[in-house]
Amino acid sequence: MKQWLNRLIGKPSVDWPYPFVEGKQFVLTITAGLEGYHVSVDGRHVTSFPYRTGYNLEDAMELSLKGDLDVESVVASYLPSSPPSFASQSYLEMSEQWKASPLPTEPVELFVGILSAASHFAERMAVRKSWMISTKKTPNVVARFFVALSGKNEINEELKKEAKYFGDIVIVPFMDNYDLVVLKTIAIVEYGVKVVPAKHIMKCDDDTFVRIESVLDQIKKVQSGKSMYVGNINYYHRPLRSGKWSVTYEEWPEEVYPPYANGPGYVISSDIAQYILSEFDNEALRLFKMEDVSMGMWVEKFSTTRQPVEYLHDVRFYQPGCFDGYFTAHYQSPQHMICLWRKLQAGSAQCCNVR
Template sequence: MRRPPAAAAGASSCRRRAVQGFVALAFLAYALLVLSLGSRGAAHASLPGGKGSASSRPLHLDGDGERGAPARPSKRAHRETLEAAPGIVSGLDLRRLNSSRSGSLRKVAAEAAAAGARVFSELQALAGTLSASSDEEERSKCPHSIVLTGDEFRARGRAVELPCGLTLGSYITVAATPNAAHPERDPKITLLKEGDEPIMVSQFMMELQGLKTVDGEDPPRILHFNPRLRGDWSGKPVIEQNTCYRMQWGTPLRCEGWMSRADEETVDGMAKCEKWIQDEGSKESMTSWWLNRLIGRTKKVSVDWPYPFVEDRLFVLTLTAGLEGYHVNVDGRHVTSFPYRIGFVLEDATGLSLNGNLDVQSVFAGTLPTTHPSFAPQKHLEMLPVWQAPPLPDGPVEIFVGILSAGNHFAERMAVRKTWMSAAQKSSNVVARFFVALNGRKEVNMELKKEAEFFGDIVIVPFMDSYDLVVLKTVAICEYGVRISARYIMKCDDDTFVRLESVMAEVKRIPSSKSLYIGNMNYRHYPLRNGKWAVTYEEWPEEDYPTYANGPGYVISSDIADSIVSEFTNHKLRLFKMEDVSMGMWVERFNKTRPVEYVHSVKFCQFGCIDDYYTAHYQSPRQMLCLWDKLQAGRPRCCNMR
């Protein structure tokens, strides 16, 4: 029997409503299921050591697995600046420096952090607006010759800028007059007892200098030429030559009046030291002369003209850049030649200074290079994908290496990337990053930001760089290591060459359940209270330092780093301007609550390099490449001394 039309329409409407209701319920159930799974996954991901950490990225370095890495914190940026430049800015909150616990560094650190925040904000705003200078502009900064009168030279602070350095055949001619000797009481030159007459001193220093790195650190001295007319401890006129890199002097070359030995190497066929005539009338032998000096019987030694510098007498000195070294002629006569030392090239010599007891009449520099020197970032940085850092691993890593660097150390960072860091980047268990503060020059910061964004291996700690605040970078290294769940954290410098496998082998000697502090330890060292590196009682009231490892390379366990970051966050961390001493102080404090295994090894070399090293310090970019070549050949041997 057929339904009436009205009834059929009502039934059809009911069926449609029923179907729509079922579809709505099904959609709602599906949405609830998705939300449930998502929340469950989020809760799982927040658990310490959950899946997606160690299980998804196994450790390749040997380990017993007894000690788990700390929980990997959220990758969400917890600073406003991180949102502007994700991945290249340190997560360390420098606003926490405003604490009395920060000690004597509190004020200067807070000011540097505030200035750094302003500079970084400006850097973000200027992104892409600064363009590199054209070749013509760069060439205009590099004249072929420079001429200065004495007054012009003094007006420039007794220094001459050589924008493009030197090249083969470049020369510098100085006309000057040594001043008469004056009484000297400086304890750095002589120690006088009460009632002693001051010694008479006449000396001057001519230096070829490189670029300054950070505030508080002296620029490298590529050539230090120091005639001492009245002598020094020897009591005879002498010329001393040397180099100084990262405030560490090399082995001096002293010319004391005797001709270089016949079997000694020459420089472009010239002797390192020429002879100047002593008093020919004296029949005293050299042995007797030294014996009399030792027992206190001094005798005035007269020197004839051949010693090239005489008080109150004009001289004309010419310094020439040869193939194998620098040559010094005075009044047309060759006096000395100084061989180039590994780590410095001619174009690194971007400044000339003349200081001491000297009245300069004129300075002339000729045959100078007119093209821009290779310290320009674009000539040091090889913008190739092969040198880019891989993404951070999803799980914990065995060791994190934090490398202290300065903004304008483009060459140093590139050398590290191309040598030992390249091996570290290939391991899924190792992460290495440079930690850099902001430079006073805007163009350096612009290039630094570009470098950081391309290579992905730079962490900018946004404060204005200075020598006394390096400790902030060390805290930032600890924060980063804890944040990526590293089991061990190593700190080194950008002029440190690291044999990472050997370092890890040393670390593995200690049971993983123990807290450790490994490096070249210093025991019962005392702060200097006088001189250039003086430490005031306000800065360090104690009479001695805690046991600490030298700064160029040391390793701590992650629990120590976590304690350091926690105390910094809670305004309890004491800061000291010497970062390695600071670390020793923090470890000592941690050691009071949990025993720390201190491990000393001289193979974490502080001054240069020793064979079979773990770390080699003060290595120039060229020495880095040399060490890498030797290590690849299976020979962990040092390259030539600087």
């Protein structure tokens, strides 16, 4: 464990004990994210497991636990037996206040692309009712969800209705798959270059809570006109060659990854975005299944072939979950999203441990 932790760059200190203690009760939460299952204990993220190839989350029928555990109670949420009705108030709040504002006619300071999955209705509503409100109050910031198609037609029909009503979803024309997440990132880049011209483009996930004003403050730290890459930067990370998240030598022959910002929240300047889009259009862009590593690879190539890039590293773009003073908090459930927003409105950037 220590050896793994030492590979993390710029992390805060980890001082809590291993969460499972004999004789002590704990709350274990399993959530379904973009790339797999995420496991938290008492509000702290512990580990993640990817979905198997070809797996559709909607096909899950049961959950089993093995081991010497005494289960006191089980609470399940967001597990419909069939796609919920779009007209249901408990499913989507049909309110004008959650609709997206019209796109500005002038370039903006920041465009935020949010990766989401077709079935993540609750996650998108939580984002709309929390930190996305900040983008409406700030005229130079625009945010949109980017969603690929589901393997189930009924899910896609509900997604299209949701997109038409709220006006904040960009549906990318391919089936959702972990290996294709990188194409969603390219779609975000294209939107931030061609549709909503932005000085800076941010990518995040639908389980990431974003403090928009704090992100804008970080951007302002970089001298105007300079190429920039902002986030929680990893240096000298090595590919895992075995296990669930393994990468083959055919996929990545190099021994280390280029410096890259953690995927749940990072920002690039518009010149880098334009370069990425140009390389993609010319079929010269190298694609890798891990989208955050891909971005690091593209930024590195831009820096060596075009002009130097200023890497702005800050651990407050936090990957493992949430800590007080965050800029972005990852692995946040819809319930936590609302809680974080309420705390932020009260003037406190503190984490939530909602049970």
